[in-house]
Amino acid sequence: MGYTHYFRGYLLLNDELLEDVKRIIKASGVKIGDGLGEGEPIIDADEIVLNGDAATDEDYETFSLVNGVNHSNFCKTARKEYDVVVTAILLRASHYSKRFKVQSDGYFDSDWADGRALYSRVFGEEAVKPEGVTEKRLVDA
Numbered sequence: 001m002g003y004t005h006y007f008r009g010y011l012l013l014n015d016e017l018l019e020d021v022k023r024i025i026k027a028s029g030v031k032i033g034d035g036l037g038e039g040e041p042i043i044d045a046d047e048i049v050l051n052g053d054a055a056t057d058e059d060y061e062t063f064s065l066v067n068g069v070n071h072s073n074f075c076k077t078a079r080k081e082y083d084v085v086v087t088a089i090l091l092r093a094s095h096y097s098k099r100f101k102v103q104s105d106g107y108f109d110s111d112w113a114d115g116r117a118l119y120s121r122v123f124g125e126e127a128v129k130p131e132g133v134t135e136k137r138l139v140d141a
Helices: 015-028 083-096 113-123
Strands: 004-011 047-052 063-066 069-076 100-107 132-134
Touching: 004 083, 015 047, 015 083, 015 113, 063 069, 063 083, 083 100, 083 113
Parallel strands: 100 132
Antiparallel strands: 004 069, 004 100, 047 063
């Protein structure tokens, strides 16, 4: 299987969300490419498509959001450096649409910590934990 983020539900890629995605990428300092990890990410009124940088072996699976559809999708990031961008975008998308649901194999307190910090730095507020993301990793007694 692997480290995976799941997302489902309706999402509208409005101008505000598209600008927020650009801000997240810029603030992250992570080299982001298109779906193949080359060139520039695609961020327009129709879709958001990105991946880590293929030239530095930081790409894995394509992250994609399509405007105005009922998503049922996932993205495996293998915990590569672009995961911080993916988690911050998922947090922002769920901020805009309560019908957009996020789940993850990662834990909000640990695996999502960098994405949450990036979100807070860009937007000046704490991210709300998506309902489908587990709060804490349980430690064996």
